[in-house]
Amino acid sequence: MSPFLLFVLAFGLSFVLVPPLRRVAFATGMVAHPAADRWNRQAVPLLGGLALMAGVWVSVGVSQGAGRATLTVLGSATLLGLVGLFDDIRPLRPATKLAWQIIVAALVVTMDLRLGLSSIVLLDLGLTMLWLVALSNAFNLLDNMDGLAAGIAAIALGFRFVFLAGPGNTEAAVLVLALLGASLGFLVFNFAPARIFMGDAGSMFLGFAVAGTSLVGDWPYSRATSATVFLPLLLTVVPLFDATFVTVARTLAGRPVYMGGRDHTSHRLVALGLSERSAVLVLYLLATLGGATAYTSYRYGWSYGGVLSL
Template identity: 45%
Template sequence: VVRAAARRLGMVAKPKTDRWHKQPTAMLGGVAIWAAVVISYVAFTPQTPIGWRIIIASTFLFFVGLVDDLIHTKPYQKLIGQIMGAAFIIYYGLSLPWTNSLPLNMALTIFWLIGITNALNLLDNMDGLAAGISVIASCFLGLSFLHTGQQTEALMVLTFAGALLGFLIYNSNPASIFMGDCGSLFVGFFLASTALVNVSGGRSRSFLPVLAVPILVLFIPIFDTTFVTVLRKISGRAASQGGRDHTSHRLVALGMSERHAVWMLYGFAALSGLLALLVQRMKLDVSLAAIAGFTILLTLVGVYLAGVKVYDQAEEMSLRDKSPFSFLIDFSYKRRIFEVLLDVVLIILCYWSAYAIQFGALSESAAWKLFLRTLPVLVFVKMATFLVMGVYRGLWRYTSIDDLIVFVKAVVLSSIASVLVVLFAFRFEGFSRTVFLLDGLLMFMFLAGSRLAFRLFRQLLPATDGRDGTRVLIYGAGDGGELLLREILNNRDLKYSPVGFLDDDPAKSGKVIHGLKVLAANGDLTAVCKQYEVDELLISSSRMSEDRVQEIVLRCNEEEITVRRMRITIEELRPN
């Protein structure tokens, strides 16, 4: 009904250069979401004063967004509306109990409400993304309410999730309706306000769940907004300006389909929601370790996605020259400071994991005291050893067996040095040799894993899509062919999509190189090219006789298949 009404009223989002959709799409889906939530709350949910305050404030934000959809208000006018809604919520007693200072808690709550509301607004950049993430967040908030004994609030938020799920049917790729600002502001403010009820009510709780649960439940909107804001500031773009540089857009630029990119972010949202539930049940040190591990994973993903090109190179260079933060570009590219900070976290995580494996959860135990007492020593010794052994000289993109050997040497030497320091400083009283052995093994695994992460991402998120680009078959499955394949995979400007190898050696037939099958070249060449829908044949070997090359060219020309040959030449340059 809303979709048909939006089309009749001309409320249709038309494709733009800074927007992702390619077809005119009806807006005002937020009207349907708002109506479904309000009607469901009145009809099916036990009503409470807190529930009505959240509904009223969120409804006010719905109308703020609706006005923007209709007449396109200015950003500062929407911000004023968001502040008014946040003031209403705080006036009736909902706030983040993160500090002992009431004014500071009020300021943090305003920042939280406005930040999450705008984060959902920015996340609404691909079919089904914002609605799906909101459904997942709502479900985990509902489970968190049940855990804290707040059944009425759980029913309210699960009813909200049901309304969103109904809208998601029409908003999934390919979307026939968008929620618009009225929907994204309503959904974002409702989730942010409901999270305040979760941290304020329920049974007695420790500080970490109160701090971490709302952030983890809504971690994907927070991550995407932070990611986009930082990169836009560095590149000289306005943070509030629309664009095609969100996390989802960069995943698609790597070769994923829109649907797969959205589902991958759904997976991260579910993982962060599950972690939020576990934090409520686990001991302090286990919770901190789990949060640290999840943060490291998303940080590595963020650093990798930051290197994906989503804009024209000339445009990026022009904006960078004007950016006051342009000095950070080379700094972030080298990533040395990031590596050092990452290794500090990995050292702490590995040392804790070794203690946890040996003694179990450490909180308030004798092992916990030994861990805290010796941790600064281990960080100092290991970081110094890593520096001396050359751990920070390599490039992650080209991590090889030689680098792994360096890591082994660095970890072994740093473990021996750590044991010696603990022996002389603490006489090794109360310490376990097994802990240091486990620490060394885990340190190597984490160190090597972090350096190989980018290569792993390139395998999981290929730079080319098999449906796009020129389909090529590489003739020659030797060193030259492997070198050519690496260049094709690393250089997206070539716009090649490799489908396999051909080789004259029967012993190589059926083998696999970097995921591509080696085919026998002694059969019908044209039949193979037809079977794999090959557009071009790339000859990688320089040792092939000219007669054989001409034979291949003639047979391919009959089928209108282009033949190219890779040559590597080293030429002498002389001054003019």
């Protein structure tokens, strides 16, 4: 299957599954109701994550380009997505969710998938688990405004595909294009005003899968360790910054980090006078700048990437 058809299939499946999932969500009460610590002003169905997962799985399955690494990442992300779905149905304790994230990340590294950061295997295993858990939580936290998490994921995945535009990266490209297509198909219904949310099922699945793309294919282990460390960070700079910002702010305020609130980066931009859509678009722009800096640095050197970021 050509890359274009793979992308179109993932997009189309995610797109066509959203309307029936909306009806199921309303019929079963799987909706997010307005609350003091939430941004939505009306009840919104929560089953969008299932459209994401289905779109990715079917397109990867028919592509015939998925190997062990792709199936490991996708299967683990789906397991975590199912944990998120249970959390959407019956909220889990934060410690329970974290424990599941660690368990699923451990499953990945036991399949010999890890970041190649050093010659110390145990160090690489620990950093890989940290990366998977951190990005899962970062996207879970970032899903705080219409279209934000899905759009930021799509931008990161788009740049990730640019890095894969070369021989020998077919398997990784299959995973990235499936995730990209499904994210954009879902985003049609999730951009403000959102008609469906991805829920914890979608945000935990998507965050883990985006992190997992760093473990499949050439990324970019042929270059220096600095590239291996900083390029993935640049591609996901918005969710990582938002998670760090919220964690520090809530800790300083004496609030539990896991408690929801209107204190995210997106909410601060709205408080400064931007509309909801404008705030999301500003963060899209910052994510695009991070991706462009990563690609420029990889292609032409850190000095060029640094100039672009300025």
